[in-house]
Amino acid sequence: MNMFRFKSIQSNIAAAFAVLILLTAVFMGVISYQLSAVAVRDTAKDFTGELVKQVNANIQSYVTNMENISLLVLSHRPVREYLSADAENDGSISEFFRTIMISRKDIASISAFGYEGQRFVSDRNDARLNPNVHATDQPWFREARAAEGRTVVSPPHVQPVFDDEYRWVVSLSREIRSADNTRGLGVLLVDLNFSVINDIVSQIELGKRGYVFIVNDEGSIVYHPQQQLIYSSLKTEAIDKVLSVQSGTFISDEAGQRKMYTVQDSEIGWKIVGVSYADELIGNRREMKLSFAALGVFSLFAAILLSVLLSRNLSKPIHQLHEHMKEVEKGNFNIQVPVDRTKEIGRLARTFNLMVFQIRELMGQVVKEQEFKRKSELNALQAQINPHFLYNTLDSIIWMAEEKKSDEVVLMTSALARLFRASLSKGKELVSIRTEIEHITNYLTIQKMRYRDKLDFQLEVDPAILSYVTLKVTLQPLVENAIYHGIKNKYGTGTIRISGEKYGDSILLHVADNGVGMDAGTLERLLAPARGGGYREGKGVGMTNVHERIRLYFGHEYGLTVASEPDIGTTVTVTIPLLLPEEAARKEAADGWQEGER
Amino acid sequence: MAGRRTMIRWLCWLAAAAVLAVLVYNLADALRGGSAERPRVTVLVKSTETGMEFWGVLSDGVMEAAKEFDVEVNIIGPERETDVDQQIELMERTLAEKPDAVVLAATDFNRLVPYADRINEAGIPLITVDSALNSDAARSFIATDNIEAGSKVGRKMAELSGDRSKIAIISYVRGTASQMEREQGVRAVLEADPRFEIMETYYSDGDETKAFEIAKSLIRNHPDLSGIVGLNEPSTVGAGRAIRDMDAAGRVTLVGFDSSVDEVRLLEEGVMQATVVQRPFNMGYLAVKTAVEALRGEKVPARIDTGSVVVTKDNIYEEEHQKLLFPFVGMNGE
Numbered sequence: 048m049n050m051f052r053f054k055s056i057q058s059n060i061a062a063a064f065a066v067l068i069l070l071t072a073v074f075m076g077v078i079s080y081q082l083s084a085v086a087v088r089d090t091a092k093d094f095t096g097e098l099v100k101q102v103n104a105n106i107q108s109y110v111t112n113m114e115n116i117s118l119l120v121l122s123h124r125p126v127r128e129y130l131s132a133d134a135e136n137d138g139s140i141s142e143f144f145r146t147i148m149i150s151r152k153d154i155a156s157i158s159a160f161g162y163e164g165q166r167f168v169s170d171r172n173d174a175r176l177n178p179n180v181h182a183t184d185q186p187w188f189r190e191a192r193a194a195e196g197r198t199v200v201s202p203p204h205v206q207p208v209f210d211d212e213y214r215w216v217v218s219l220s221r222e223i224r225s226a227d228n229t230r231g232l233g234v235l236l237v238d239l240n241f242s243v244i245n246d247i248v249s250q251i252e253l254g255k256r257g258y259v260f261i262v263n264d265e266g267s268i269v270y271h272p273q274q275q276l277i278y279s280s281l282k283t284e285a286i287d288k289v290l291s292v293q294s295g296t297f298i299s300d301e302a303g304q305r306k307m308y309t310v311q312d313s314e315i316g317w318k319i320v321g322v323s324y325a326d327e328l329i330g331n332r333r334e335m336k337l338s339f340a341a342l343g344v345f346s347l348f349a350a351i352l353l354s355v356l357l358s359r360n361l362s363k364p365i366h367q368l369h370e371h372m373k374e375v376e377k378g379n380f381n382i383q384v385p386v387d388r389t390k391e392i393g394r395l396a397r398t399f400n401l402m403v404f405q406i407r408e409l410m411g412q413v414v415k416e417q418e419f420k421r422k423s424e425l426n427a428l429q430a431q432i433n434p435h436f437l438y439n440t441l442d443s444i445i446w447m448a449e450e451k452k453s454d455e456v457v458l459m460t461s462a463l464a465r466l467f468r469a470s471l472s473k474g475k476e477l478v479s480i481r482t483e484i485e486h487i488t489n490y491l492t493i494q495k496m497r498y499r500d501k502l503d504f505q506l507e508v509d510p511a512i513l514s515y516v517t518l519k520v521t522l523q524p525l526v527e528n529a530i531y532h533g534i535k536n537k538y539g540t541g542t543i544r545i546s547g548e549k550y551g552d553s554i555l556l557h558v559a560d561n562g563v564g565m566d567a568g569t570l571e572r573l574l575a576p577a578r579g580g581g582y583r584e585g586k587g588v589g590m591t592n593v594h595e596r597i598r599l600y601f602g603h604e605y606g607l608t609v610a611s612e613p614d615i616g617t618t619v620t621v622t623i624p625l626l627l628p629e630e631a632a633r634k635e636a637a638d639g640w641q642e643g644e645r
Numbered sequence: 646m647a648g649r650r651t652m653i654r655w656l657c658w659l660a661a662a663a664v665l666a667v668l669v670y671n672l673a674d675a676l677r678g679g680s681a682e683r684p685r686v687t688v689l690v691k692s693t694e695t696g697m698e699f700w701g702v703l704s705d706g707v708m709e710a711a712k713e714f715d716v717e718v719n720i721i722g723p724e725r726e727t728d729v730d731q732q733i734e735l736m737e738r739t740l741a742e743k744p745d746a747v748v749l750a751a752t753d754f755n756r757l758v759p760y761a762d763r764i765n766e767a768g769i770p771l772i773t774v775d776s777a778l779n780s781d782a783a784r785s786f787i788a789t790d791n792i793e794a795g796s797k798v799g800r801k802m803a804e805l806s807g808d809r810s811k812i813a814i815i816s817y818v819r820g821t822a823s824q825m826e827r828e829q830g831v832r833a834v835l836e837a838d839p840r841f842e843i844m845e846t847y848y849s850d851g852d853e854t855k856a857f858e859i860a861k862s863l864i865r866n867h868p869d870l871s872g873i874v875g876l877n878e879p880s881t882v883g884a885g886r887a888i889r890d891m892d893a894a895g896r897v898t899l900v901g902f903d904s905s906v907d908e909v910r911l912l913e914e915g916v917m918q919a920t921v922v923q924r925p926f927n928m929g930y931l932a933v934k935t936a937v938e939a940l941r942g943e944k945v946p947a948r949i950d951t952g953s954v955v956v957t958k959d960n961i962y963e964e965e966h967q968k969l970l971f972p973f974v975g976m977n978g979e
Contacts, residue, residue, distance in 0.1 A: 279927055
């Protein structure tokens with residue numbers, strides 16, 4: 048069983064919607080994750096850039112400070128005088144240096160070294176020089192001398208010239224020149240505590256793991272939190288790339304680590320570089336993913352719920368329609384499908400209802416037409432005078448004429464004439480019971496003359512019913528049957544008794560004979576409807592037709608009933624509605640009394 | 646009309662769904678507080694004494710790696726390097742705390758073995774640093790190759806010595822793996838050289854004064870003594886002070902181990918000729934890095950040599966050596 052092969056519209060729609068909603072949710076999730084990742088990365092980039100700029104600005108401000116200090120010192124005449132050996136140190140220079148340094152904790156020392164006579168003055172009176180290390184050998188000294196008055200900023204280094212100190216400093220050095228600027232007198236050294244820069248740089252937080260390092264123009268590392276690892280080649284930085292960009296950002300891939308470098312050029316020839324880990328830029332990546340996953344799971348449930356509801360809503364009217372169609376299939380056309388709110392299904396239901404209505408109409412029409420046709424056929428059949436009867440009657444008249452029984456000839460001929468006339472009855476199907484009784488009287492008169500002692504008849508019709516209507520030629524076939532099948536075969540005289548009375552809303556007409564009668568089987572077959580629309584030949588054909596005609600005209604509750612017992616006789620009862628001629632005419636004109644009962 | 650009402654109903658559904666989605670998102674957002682699980686690494690050093698630059702710098706390396714690899718480290722250790730009992734006690738406490746990984750600088754080659762074995766049995770990766778253990782418990786051993794460092798000292802001594810030389814070795818704590826290996830390295834070089842006569846090994850127990858006394862008596866009692874090898878910082882500084890006091894600089898060559906301001910002064914004064922410097926920052930860094938790798942299930946090398954550098958008077962202020970000789974300890978605001 049393939050569980051993905053849905054058979055019903057509902058499950059199809061449900062699955063399709065679930066998949067659609069889930070896909071949309073996943074798609075949106077991925078897109079929004081990407082978008083927010085990009086946004087976060089951009090923010091991080093800007094933020095890092097700002098931080099690095101800030102670091103640069105801070106370092107720059109310290110260096111500017113040192114430069115200002117150096118300018119102060121350079122413009123101080125006693126310093127020049129002392130270094131050029133024009134004056135001795137009376138402590139006022141140290142005092143001046145100390146004044147400058149007041150409230151400047153970042154400055155480690157201010158000192159001046161003369162080219163001649165090893166002259167040295169510092170902010171501290173008691174400062175001693177390291178006997179084993181010579182200031183003239185130090186890079187800051189040599190570079191300042193070579194720079195001829197321009198400032199030189201050293202990388203962080205240990206300052207060994209002071210005895211027993213070994214402080215980490217950044218040195219600003221500058222040659223002190225003679226007043227006429229023709230020759231150098233010595234070197235001014237301003238030492239900045241390196242801890243100041245170290246603090247600025249190490250306290251910068253670039254995510255959890257990011258850091259800031261500094262390189263100089265030559266690409267050697269000025270500061271790096273993992274400087275020792277770099278010396279030991281345990282770590283490398285993309286220094287070539289850093290040097291190739293002035294200021295800006297680039298991404299570097301090293302040993303599977305994506306790092307973002309933010310470079311900021313500094314005026315003192317350093318490059319401040321902020322390094323952030325790319326995977327950390329989106330710090331809450333895990334949480335974001337978790338959220339999107341939760342969203343996805345939720346969407347799935349929502350999708351299933353929504354699609355089940357939606358598909359049920361969609362397929363419910365279809366199911367309903369189907370149920371009604373099944374009813375129609377069974378033959379029940381008397382139904383009406385409730386019209387759904389949905390446009391399409393509603394239209395379908397309306398059309399279906401219309402169709403069922405039309406089928407019902409058509410079927411009614413067909414039934415009516417069939418009945419009309421049958422009625423016409425039966426009428427035509429009924430109107431015929433049996434040729435045998437005519438022949439026999441005329442034969443009887445001839446016999447009577449030959450025997451010169453003119454009275455009887457007149458009687459029989461006039462009865463025959465009235466019989467014909469009654470059967471014409473101006474083409475009307477409904478006649479009064481009086482007319483019908485007259486008709487049957489004429490018929491019986493003729494038959495009695497033919498059969499003489501063999502046949503006798505009695506009429507006992509309630510005069511109250513004579514004005515009501517009945518179908519014409521109702522009784523004649525019954526009487527004919529009674530004669531030919533009941534009395535003709537009987538030994539002795541047979542009596543036919545015709546009676547009529549009102550019975551509730553109906554009229555009952557009885558044709559009773561005391562002929563041979565019938566057994567139960569024959570009786571049962573007698574009024575059974577003819578199959579296949581054919582007419583049964585022989586016995587009872589006339590009766591069946593009468594029965595059918597009454598039912599067609601008046602409805603199924605009317606018609607014939609037969610009671611019979613062998614050797615005793617048969618009684619046929621005609622039941623018809625109690626109708627006056629006017630009512631009957633109205634109904635016949637409307638041609639619709641069958642509809643009322645269907 | 647009916648269609649529009651249905652649409653409105655669906656829109657309501659969608660709105661409800663959107664609201665719920667926002668709720669779920671916020672819930673997830675709120676939950677993230679407790680989700681950061683950083684591995685905990687306990688680093689057991691030999692000494693937490695503030696004066697001990699070596700361990701301070703090693704701790705800097707540990708902290709730097711902790712930041713880079715996002716682990717929570719706890720650096721503990723006995724006050725003094727010689728206090729093996731206290732380290733054992735700390736080791737037991739560590740066992741009870743069950744960190745994710747342990748980095749150990751063993752104060753004793755043998756006595757800490759059972760505790761190291763128990764850590765290993767508990768499934769906690771153990772990394773030894775600086776000093777080895779007489780056990781296979783550690784996944785990795787990160788240290789200076791002390792035999793190689795010792796032979797560097799030996800070679801430097803051979804380079805500085807004349808035709809006939811009598812050399813004394815002042816070691817520190819007897820039984821420590823690192824001192825044994827250093828001595829082995831020194832002896833391997835010098836004993837192979839017919840010029841040298843190696844005296845017995847003296848033990849300062851890591852005490853500068855004791856080393857000073859030993860050296861002083863050596864210089865006094867052995868006029869033919871031409872060189873002293875100090876196997877660690879106090880032993881070297883003690884010997885240097887003795888040479889300075891006895892005015893023996895130039896007669897007695899001193900080659901030592903490790904670095905300190907005192908040693909730098911001795912170098913600058915010319916009392917000491919060379920020192921072999923280790924890289925404690927790298928040790929600390931690599932110990933944590935290796936611990937993290939072991940935690941990730943990666944295969945880690947059994948032995949990592951962090952190397953050593955020979956520093957003489959001439960190259961003290963080279964950029965690279967400054968960092969090794971004058972570490973930043975205490976400047977990071979710790």
